[in-house]
Amino acid sequence: MNAQAQHDDTRQRLISTAGEIFAEHGFKAATVRDICAKAGANVAAINYHFGDKLGLYIEAVQAAHCGGQDLLLQAWPESMPATEKLRLFIRKMLEHFLDDTQPSWKTRLMLRELADPTEACAKLVENYIRPMAEVLHAIGLELVTDQVSEEQRWLIGFSIVGQCLFYKVHRPVANLLLGAERQSILNIDVLAEHISQFSLAALGKALPVTCDGAALTDHIRRLHAVHN
Amino acid sequence: MNAQAQHDDTRQRLISTAGEIFAEHGFKAATVRDICAKAGANVAAINYHFGDKLGLYIEAVQAAHCGGQDLLLQAWPESMPATEKLRLFIRKMLEHFLDDTQPSWKTRLMLRELADPTEACAKLVENYIRPMAEVLHAIGLELVTDQVSEEQRWLIGFSIVGQCLFYKVHRPVANLLLGAERQSILNIDVLAEHISQFSLAALGKALPVTCDGAALTDHIRRLHAVHN
DNA sequence: AATTGTATTAAACATCTGTTTTAAATCAAG
DNA sequence: CTTGATTTAAAACAGATGTTTAATACAATT
Structure with a gap:
């Protein structure tokens, strides 16, 4: 598993996990620690890949309506x-x-x-x-x-x-x-x-x-x- | 203004202010400090009158459907x-x-x-x-x-x-x-x-x-x- | 006037939360 | 193998947040 693949993998894992948790609790009530834990990623991963929590949220919403x-x-x-x-x-x-x-x-x-x-x-x-x-x-x-x-x-x-x-x-x-x-x-x-x-x-x-x-x-x- | 009147007053003010803010932001995103500030009450007032934040929320929901x-x-x-x-x-x-x-x-x-x-x-x-x-x-x-x-x-x-x-x-x-x-x-x-x-x-x-x-x-x- | 119960206040507390930092690990390219 | 860029990891940070404490003010009661 190379770095790029790993990169995409955690990215994708974060998006779908975040999607689940944002859907269940809403933006504010969902915590980055919870998302990262369930995605098996480090807390810093969100900020590295998406800038901040809102960036992840927006990508999750986008993922929710792509191909649907x-x-x-x-x-x-x-x-x-x-x-x-x-x-x-x-x-x-x-x-x-x-x-x-x-x-x-x-x-x-x-x-x-x-x-x-x-x-x-x-x-x-x-x-x-x-x-x-x-x-x-x-x-x-x-x-x-x-x-x-x-x-x-x-x-x-x-x-x-x-x-x-x-x-x-x-x-x-x-x-x-x-x-x-x-x-x-x-x-x-x-x-x-x-x-x-x-x-x-x-x-x-x-x-x-x-x-x-x-x-x-x-x-x-x-x-x-x-x-x- | 006696103590009882003051008591009821802040209580009522807290409930209606909380109602507005909970309605606008939801339970989690609303903060007790924001509610108290807009109600002109001390931060400790919520815990004194309602036990905790959830207690206030429940009373606000109740107030929302009484007499409606x-x-x-x-x-x-x-x-x-x-x-x-x-x-x-x-x-x-x-x-x-x-x-x-x-x-x-x-x-x-x-x-x-x-x-x-x-x-x-x-x-x-x-x-x-x-x-x-x-x-x-x-x-x-x-x-x-x-x-x-x-x-x-x-x-x-x-x-x-x-x-x-x-x-x-x-x-x-x-x-x-x-x-x-x-x-x-x-x-x-x-x-x-x-x-x-x-x-x-x-x-x-x-x-x-x-x-x-x-x-x-x-x-x-x-x-x-x-x-x- | 002293006491008592209630209500308010300011400050502090402990925890949670988003974010940053710094270093280590991983991997492709030269 | 070395280099250099990218990704991950652990720790720490700063601020926010719910809650508690201890002191104070006030009105009613004795």
């Missing part, structure tokens, strides 16, 4: 119906956020940065969030007509993403509210189906969540009134 | 249509979160605690979140039929709250994404109207967001197919 967006891009054929694209988008997003099998520090760290922005935030938004927003935007253009304004399309996007984010950011609250016996609904399949149907129904591309006979009759009557 | 829920309870007459109740609920919630005129440290501190729970979280959920959830629950029972399961009603509630929370927790991101010229849509009137229509449409209680003629025809045909 491919999870959401080109995941479906162009010919697929827009409603199905949205369903897939929602599902991929939930998997991305809620999948516990793979290390979750990347999304946790990014969400921390987005809620509590430092100088790393702008790059994160441009490199990671905006590409996602554009994918959603494209789906939106297919789904809704030209009569829907640009601004309204942004709001629709926020409504969809907001629903998905809730289960990541406020999962502890959802757990407490639901109680032990109802936790089962907090899995990806159920949530993806619900958010998809809720959102598509809001856009008039799926049946409303309530499918009661009388309510549906009322609803259809109302629609006809507008339509004619 | 009345903003959401009994704000409408029982006879009001459920759709209007939901509109009001959403509006009140947004005002509660986004109103910049009143000190916002209470909601910010609560959201911090909810996203990063300490021992103060359980009480916060029971005293503040659950009452709100029950109000929303009651509206939900009026809006949807008995055919909608308990679990599904929870998910509907999370969809509504998730949309509202997005603009509080991730406002910086929304700002960056929208750019300067589109910031105007991030005001309470526009957001309340959008979230209300989006959610009511999802439940079949309002027109879908897209009101294009052809799309509407398709939509109605689909509804009829289910209805008959």
